[in-house]
Every structure is written in structure tokens, then in C-alpha cells.
Amino acid sequence: MSLRVRYWIVAIVPLLLAVFLITWLFSTNMWNIYLQERETKLQGVLNLMVKNFEAVAPQQDKDSLITNALKGDMQLQEEARVRLNAALLPYNQALQNAMPTLGLSYSISLLGGPIAEVKNPEAEGKTRIEISAPIYWGGEQIGAARIWETADDLRASFTKTRNTVLGAVGGILLLAVILAFFVIESVNRDIVNLVKQLPSLKESQLPLDTFKGEIGLIASTANELAAELKERTQALNAVMENSPVGLALVKNGEIILTNPIMEKLLPDLESRISADTPDYYHENVKTNDRNISLTFLRVSDEELIAVAEDLTDVINMREAMALQERLAALGRFSAGIAHEIRNPLTAIRGFSQMILKHGSQEDKAYAEKILREQERVEKLVKDMLVYAKPRTAEKKPIKLYEFVAQHFADNPQVKLDIPQNLVWSLDEEYLLQILSNLVGNAFDAGATEVSIEAKKEGSSLILTVANNGPPIPQEDLGKIFEPFYTTKSTGTGLGLAIVRSAAEIQGGSISVKQTEEKTIFEIVFSNGSVTQGNS
Secondary structure (H helix, E strand, O other): OOHHHHHHHHHHHHHHHHHHHHHHHHHHOHHHHHHHHHHHHHHHHHHHHHHHHHHHHHHHOOOOHHHHHHOOOHHHHHHHHHHHHHHHHHHHHHHHHHOOOOEEEEEEHHHOEEEEEEOOHHHOOOOEEEEEEEEEEOOEEEEEEEEEEEHHHHHHHHHHHHHHHHHHHHHHHHHHHHHHHHHHHHHHHHHHHHHHHHHHHHOOOOOHHHOOHHHHHHHHHHHHHHHHHHHHHHHHHHHHHHOOOEEEEEEOOEEEEEOHHHHHHOOOHHHHOOOOOOOEEEEEEEEOOEEEEEEEEEOOOOEEEEEEEEOHHHHHHHHHHHHHHHHHHHHHHHHHHHHHHHHHHHHHHHHHHHHHHHOOHHHHHHHHHHHHHHHHHHHHHHHHHHHHOOOOOOOEEEEHHHHHHHHHOOOOOEEEEOOOOEEEEEOHHHHHHHHHHHHHHHHHOOOOOEEEEEEEEOOEEEEEEEEOOOOOOHHHOOOOOOOOOOEOOOEOOOHHHHHHHHHHHOOEEEEEEEOOOOEEEEEEEEOOOEEEOOO
């Protein structure tokens, strides 16, 4: 049903009800109401007649003729009748002129019946309705004032009144219909215009100067709601686009909305949805070496929300934290045991030196082996203490080429590629630990050549140590910096763990990569002071 039809129903139905109600009132109650109103009016006329008699008769009785006639003097009755008739008749005729359908008279029995009587000739022989009021003289009732009207005259008067009222009401109703027509058409035109322009809210707001009054208020409200909806849609899109978790809306088993993270994490999400998916469902999915937490939450009979979160980094962090706790415990244990080991090592070194000085040739050979092993154990203890109780880095400008050449240039298997004018703020002791451990581990693992390279990139120093030793197995790459993790290709002991610790204490980071020919350790130091002078 169109809006226009609804308007017409709202406008016409009350009008029809009003017509029906008015017609019903006239056909049932209005006749009685009219009779009551007419009787009230006639009663008023009677009262006027009585007052007129009470005012006129005494004036005509200055010689007491009327009084004596009313007392029974037969000779005076005719003259009293003529005198009163002459005085009262003009007034009755005036009343009849005002109301032509009326008949009026004064009836005084002692004076021979009606006097000052005015009749409506057309009412003769017809049924009439009569009312009367008593007339008093000297405190006694002497007669009555009477007034009458035929039923036909009353009905004709009522019909005329009814037709007049119905004509007025009909005219008002017709005018109301015409006004309703223009109002409805105007409102309908504005609403149709508003409805036609609503789709444009997607691109721009409604022109408020086109609409007036309440329609203008509706248009203004529509603009506000559209602006708010657009803002919320943009916010929702921003949330969807920038959410760190995957989000998707599923309706009847079909994905109708998804964000880039979900497409990246689970491109096969639709295959994981079925008609039997419960209201809440969770599973951990392993895909592309990533650990994905997938949750389905039903929001209606037809719709599901899917949430996917990559927990790989969280799991790795938990493992790293667990490793840190284990390493911290190991560090505390190492610090305690290192002090206990150093005392017997000192004794072993002392006795070995005595054997070298005073023992036989065969004993001296054994003593040399003991000293070499003692030095290895001493180095391991020293590394344990350094790892267990690292100190704060004491950075100062270091001429990198001179520093590295001082410690490694005598070894022909170590190649240097460092600009002679490159200076960087580092801790000398930690830098030496990094280089000596990487070089020593490389030769221990079977390398025949090690290259040390340093260069500036932006605000960072890139320090690279590469060797041609056996490659590190792929499954070991993530573990080589753990304490005491040992393989043939990485060396033994705390070497690489010390390297990572020494790099991180100075604000650096270390990574390892392999080619077919080399294993390359790269340490990056950022935010260090750099001096580039003349070579």
C-alpha cells in the first residue's frame, strides 16, 4: 500500500465517520433536541405575554372597570373585554409578525373566553402543539396566556434548520477534503522527493534547502545518521584492515566479509566451515610452519564470526622466556661452580709446571698435554663467569682496523677487509670476545680460512665474520647460540652464547646465514658514534 493511499485513508475515514455521526444525530436525537429548544423559546414568548398583561392591564383599569368586571359585574364585562383586547392585541400581532407560524391569545373566563387572539389562518384544522402560562389579578388566577404552533410548521422549521446545518457541515467537510488533498499531495511530493534522493547519501549529503519543515528535519537527521554511519563504517574498515588478528563474517556457510590478515593466515578458511559448526568452536591449526588459533562464534542462526590469531611469536616468546629462566639458573650455577673449579685448576697448573722443570722427558710430554687441557678448562671457566655475570659495556672510540689487525693479522688464515679510517664506539673486551670466539670456533669446526669485514651502512656498523668450514645443519641453526650446544660445525662450549651476549650488551644483534661455500655471522651495531677520517 502506497504512502499516498495511507494518507487518504487517514484523511477520508475520519471525514466519513463525521458525516455518519452527524447524520445519525439528526435522525435520532436532533428532533427531540429541537423540540426542547423550541419549547424553551415559546416559553420565553409566554413569559413576555404574561409580563405584557401585567404591565398593560393595570393602566387600563384606572377607573376599576376591569376590576369590577372581573368581580362579576356583568354590565362591565363587555367593556372590560373591549378595553383589554384593544390594549393587548397590538403586542400579540407584533409577536406573530416576528414568528408567523404562532397562534397567541389571552383566555379570561369571566370576560367570555379568549381576548387579543391572533391566529395563523394556515394552521386552522391542523394538529397543533400548545403551551400556556397562568395570569393573575389581585392575587388570584383569572385566566391564562396561550401560544400554539402546528406540528407541520415545527417539522418544516426543523427540516429547514437541519438542511442549513447539514449544508454548513457538508461545506466544511468538502473544504476539509480539498485542504487534505493539497496537504497530502504536498507531503507526499516532499517524501517521494526525499526517498528518491536517499541513495545519494552514499556519495554526498541531502540538499537541506530543498526540504522544509518536518521533512527538512528528517533530511537533516538522515544526513547526520549517514555521516555517523559513514564514520563508523570507516572505523570498522580501519579495524578490519589494521587488526592484528584475522576476522571474517560467515553467512550460511559463505564468507561475506574478511580482512587481509585472515586471507593471509587461512586462505582455505571456507573449507573449514560446515553446517555442523557449533555455536562456539576452537581449534589450533598448524599451517606454513605457523601456529594459528582459530575460533568460531555464532551470532545468529545464519551468521558466524571467525577469529584467527597467529600464536607463533607468542609460543616462541614463551619458549624463549623458559630458556632464559633455564639460562639464568645455569648462570647462577656456573658462577658458583666456577670458583670451586679454579682452585684445583691452579694446583694442577702448578704441579704440571714443576714436572716440566724437574721431570723426565716422558713426564714432560705428559705435563705439556695436561697444561694445554688445563688452559682449555680455564678458558671455559672464564667464559662461564663472563656469561653468568656480564658487566656493563664501557664504550669508547675504537679504530677497528688497528684493533683487529693487532689481534689477528699474524694469522695468515684470517683475512681483513676493514677501512683503515673507520672508527666506532664499542667495548674493547666484548669486541675481542666476539671476534676471538667466532674465529676460534671456525677453526675448531674445520675451517681453513676466516674473513673479517666491517663497513658502515647508514647509522649502523655491520661486522661480518665468514668461514669456509662445514655448513651448520639446518635443524641446528635456531639453537647454536644456546649455552653448551655443541656440533662439529659450531665448536664447543659457551663460544657462540658469549658472542650473542657480548653483542646484545653493546646494543647489537647477531644473525647467521649460509651459502654453498661459507657460513656467515653478521653483527649489527646501531647508534654508535662514527668517525670517517682520512686514510
